[in-house]
Amino acid sequence: MSKIVIVMPAYNEAENIGKMIEALFNEEFPKIKDTEMHLLVVDDYSPDKTGDVVKTYQQKYKNLHLLQKQKEGLGWAYIRGFQYAVNTLQADAVMEMDADFQHPPRFVKPMVEAYLLGADYCIGSRYIKGGSVPKEWAFFRKAISFLGNLFIRIVLTKFKIHDLTTGFRLTREKGVLDQIDLDHLMEPTRFAYKVDLLYQSIKLSKKTVEVPLEFASRTMEKSKFNPKEMVSTFKVAVILGIKDKQKLIKFGTVGFVGYLINAFFLNFFSKSGFPEWASWGLSTELAIINNFTLNNLWTFKTDEIKGIGNIVKKFLQFNFTSLGALLIQTVLGTIGVYFLGPDKRQLLLPFIIVFVVLPYNYLMYTKVIWKKK
Ligand SMILES: Nc1nc2c(ncn2[C@@H]2O[C@H](COP(=O)(O)OP(=O)(O)OP(=O)(O)O)[C@@H](O)[C@H]2O)c(=O)[nH]1
Ligand SMILES: [Mg+2]
Incomplete structure (x- = not known):
């Protein structure tokens, strides 16, 4: 009982x-x-x-x-x-x-x-x-x-x-x-x-x-x-709110760095005469490598993946889950450029990232890659 x-x-x-x-x-x-x-x-x-x-x-x-x-x-x-x-x-x-x-x-x-x-x-x-x-x-x-x-x-x-x-x-x-x-x-x-x-x-x-x-x-x-009690209650709520969003803020920052790398190399590869799909695919993969490294060392530091074997295993897994992102970006990007023209390429990328890729990634990172034990 x-x-x-x-x-x-x-x-x-x-x-x-x-x-x-x-x-x-x-x-x-x-x-x-x-x-x-x-x-x-x-x-x-x-x-x-x-x-x-x-x-x-x-x-x-x-x-x-x-x-x-x-x-x-x-x-x-x-x-x-x-x-x-x-x-x-x-x-x-x-x-x-x-x-x-x-x-x-x-x-x-x-x-x-x-x-x-x-x-x-x-x-x-x-x-x-x-x-x-x-x-x-x-x-x-x-x-x-x-x-x-x-x-x-x-x-x-x-x-x-x-x-x-x-x-x-x-x-x-x-x-x-x-x-x-x-x-x-x-x-x-x-x-x-x-x-x-x-x-x-x-x-x-x-x-x-x-x-x-x-x-x-x-x-x-x-x-x-008592107003003093009220102020201290709001203070606690705000501090907890910021703490709560810390991971999300770091994740967003890493994502932004990833975007810059993505954008730079997309421009670089397409200017160098790579086919459309290859420019998107390659620049996206470089962003993935960046995101894995920074997220592991910073965003998810408390659940950091350590040891060569583990890192390799998780990096492969990360790539596998990122394959989803790669596919989403490559397909949506190629289709988008086909319909809107190559001059809209740089505008298309942030849209795809913010509305489709980021939510997908956060879910995968927290639920699969850096899942709490
Ligand atoms: N042991 C102990 N009990 C306390 C203390 N402060 C409040 N309490 C008790 O905790 C309960 C809630 O406190 P209240 O003073 O009613 O707080 P409140 O309901 O937010 O405010 P009121 O609108 O004034 O009733 C009551 O049963 C109080 O007797 C304290 O410092 N020590
Ligand atoms: Mg009371």
Whole structure:
């Protein structure tokens, strides 16, 4: 049976935490089948004695745990909670959930069900059908939340996921959480740690699902909506977005150098009286040699092919996959020149490269030649 630990940071939540514990243990957990549900409250020695409330309930519920530590901010509360849940409690999956009822307890069950159906990462989503943000929120706050999310979706090019800043999530330990270096997340003292964690989790997860979440407003106390948190969240998103595109940028640069070589020799060979097909074919092959070498040493440095035998083997394979590109360019180029005339030759080449050859190449390089082990 799977063991799921809900990690719940609570700072000065003495008024909420008792109600939350009762709602989970009395109402929600009994409805969840085929799992052992646990709750781990992470308290930073709250002055209002949140920890003491939890201790009282611990006598009643054996699956209720308390981790107390010094205050270091929201990210660290979750990180230390995850580590305790995995190392000490041996969790198969962890959930992130707030203590202030903004994540209503009734949404735990559908998340667990998605996990039991095979999801590695479940995202409680406010921006899919069935999900929502509080009606009480002012238009301004709704707009900030929606546009902020949209911005992060664009920066990270994660259009398939609708809610990238939600705090309600479930993560499988094996294959996802156990692959993440929790001690080195970006902005661990802040809310922004969520974006880094989400970005890494989506990458590792084979099956990510969004489950609707009706996000509630704070019931007990006034919200402390904070522009500093917002700025750091966007900063993390932008840094991750650039990192994410690094390979693509390098690949594009190598491709451009390849294009220059291609263009130079196409001109050279055709001026030297080579037949049309030979000029295209030869100049393309020279570009292929350039691309293999530069991509291996730079773009895919982390997966660099080493050793003469391996390099020869992979170079042959590279040529074989490039045969597709060679064919595409030679055929399209020859046909193009036939219809448009030789003066359009230099114009034709970049078109064929950008729209046909580059997408084909990137796919082949990442999925075949420099495929991750
Ligand atoms: N242990 C611990 N818990 C924290 C800390 N900061 C926040 N929390 C808890 O983490 C959860 C989320 O924090 P909130 O302050 O509600 O953050 P928020 O939901 O983004 O903002 P609000 O709109 O003000 O509710 C709550 O259960 C808090 O009690 C912290 O530094 N340490
Ligand atoms: Mg809150």
